[in-house]
Amino acid sequence: MKYQGRSDFNHGERAKIGVLITNLGTPEAPTPKALRTYLAQFLSDPRVVEFPRLLWKVILHGIILRIRPARSAKAYQTVWTDQGSPLMFHTQAQRDALATQLAQQYGDGIEVAFAMRYGQPSIESAIEKLSAAGVRQLLVLPLYPQYSGSTTGSTFDNLAADFTQRRWLPDLRFISHYHDYPAYIQAVGDKIKAHWEKHGRCDKLIFSYHGVPKRYLLQGDPYHCECYKTTRLVAEYLGLGKDDYMTTFQSRFGREEWLKPYTDETLKSLPAQGVKSVQMVCPGFSSDCLETIEEIGEENREYFEHAGGETYQYIECLNADAAHIDMMAQLVNDNLHGWVPGDQAQAVQTAILAKEQGAAR
Numbered sequence: 001m002k003y004q005g006r007s008d009f010n011h012g013e014r015a016k017i018g019v020l021i022t023n024l025g026t027p028e029a030p031t032p033k034a035l036r037t038y039l040a041q042f043l044s045d046p047r048v049v050e051f052p053r054l055l056w057k058v059i060l061h062g063i064i065l066r067i068r069p070a071r072s073a074k075a076y077q078t079v080w081t082d083q084g085s086p087l088m089f090h091t092q093a094q095r096d097a098l099a100t101q102l103a104q105q106y107g108d109g110i111e112v113a114f115a116m117r118y119g120q121p122s123i124e125s126a127i128e129k130l131s132a133a134g135v136r137q138l139l140v141l142p143l144y145p146q147y148s149g150s151t152t153g154s155t156f157d158n159l160a161a162d163f164t165q166r167r168w169l170p171d172l173r174f175i176s177h178y179h180d181y182p183a184y185i186q187a188v189g190d191k192i193k194a195h196w197e198k199h200g201r202c203d204k205l206i207f208s209y210h211g212v213p214k215r216y217l218l219q220g221d222p223y224h225c226e227c228y229k230t231t232r233l234v235a236e237y238l239g240l241g242k243d244d245y246m247t248t249f250q251s252r253f254g255r256e257e258w259l260k261p262y263t264d265e266t267l268k269s270l271p272a273q274g275v276k277s278v279q280m281v282c283p284g285f286s287s288d289c290l291e292t293i294e295e296i297g298e299e300n301r302e303y304f305e306h307a308g309g310e311t312y313q314y315i316e317c318l319n320a321d322a323a324h325i326d327m328m329a330q331l332v333n334d335n336l337h338g339w340v341p342g343d344q345a346q347a348v349q350t351a352i353l354a355k356e357q358g359a360a361r
């Protein structure tokens, strides 16, 4: 059988709305073996590494997957907790809190699930679960505020690939970005304000985003522009002057040029320019993860301090903060416009019918 379907459907079944939040994915364990599996899937994605396929396969399997898993496993060990990978437990907590919030509005007419683009729980398994629960209208929210083909685009590829195997497709809506969504800007701005209230201000506030190869920007990826727009809007919300903040790009991979300015080089050079205290914020990451906790929280702190910097503070991601969950619920509500769970739709229809019958009498 080519297309997957349910043979147990019954006509009385209630149609539900499904909300699927997704993130990148993380290894199962901080070990070289688990890293190898994770990196093999991640780095084989043509959306992530746009390089001639055959040549890349040779480089990936012949060089990178022999060296990087052990190195990355060491880095993951520094962020791993009793609850596992931060990216995983934050995303799980976001799902739980969002489900609780949406249940207050929609009762059990809505199902909320989370999935990861690489590793588990996979997007396929989440759609299967939602479909078995009676979801006929599906809203997908990849938790990447800024659109990039390498993240958001790849999530859509995965979703579309799953749909090519499915017999009965749901109505589908896909949120491709929310980099300038007012509630998101406000949530990021308020998190910074809360940090200032506790710790005071620094010479410079640095907005550090994950980078992508510069080539992707030149070929039309809007990610770079969306990062700059997020920074500008948050800076405006905070009333910052142009010298009070800057945008940088972190987490370079490979040898080609990536989006600049690079976070690490910037931090190495700032103390010589008289900037002795910095606050770091990463609005492109909806959850703290390896790239924020280890790379921004630890590695870049060392670069800055080694170069003569005196104060270095990292402002955490929005994670499962109430303001973040409220923002997600608002975003979901905006995008569910016109969709109502099956029984509510039925109730509306019954009311219209009763009104019509009343008028006919």
Ligand SMILES: C=CC1=C(C)c2cc3[nH]c(cc4nc(cc5[nH]c(cc1n2)c(C)c5CCC(=O)O)C(CCC(=O)O)=C4C)c(C)c3C=C
Pocket (backbone or CB within 6 Å): 024, 025, 026, 027, 047, 048, 049, 068, 072, 085, 087, 144, 148, 150, 151, 210, 211, 212, 213, 251, 253, 284, 285, 288, 289, 290, 291
């Ligand atoms: C937030 C947006 C992200 C973009 C854009 C992005 C692009 C991108 N990433 C790589 C390579 C790696 N990224 C890795 C980790 C990682 N990346 C993101 C997010 C974005 N990546 C997150 C949230 C994480 C952390 C995951 C976690 O488990 O905590 C890694 C793995 C770690 C390592 O070995 O260094 C790699 C590799 C590329 C090539 C790319 C754009 C083309």
Ligand SMILES: [Fe+2]
Pocket (backbone or CB within 6 Å): 210, 251
């Ligand atoms: Fe990445």
Ligand SMILES: [Fe+2]
Pocket (backbone or CB within 6 Å): 251, 290, 291, 295
């Ligand atoms: Fe990194």
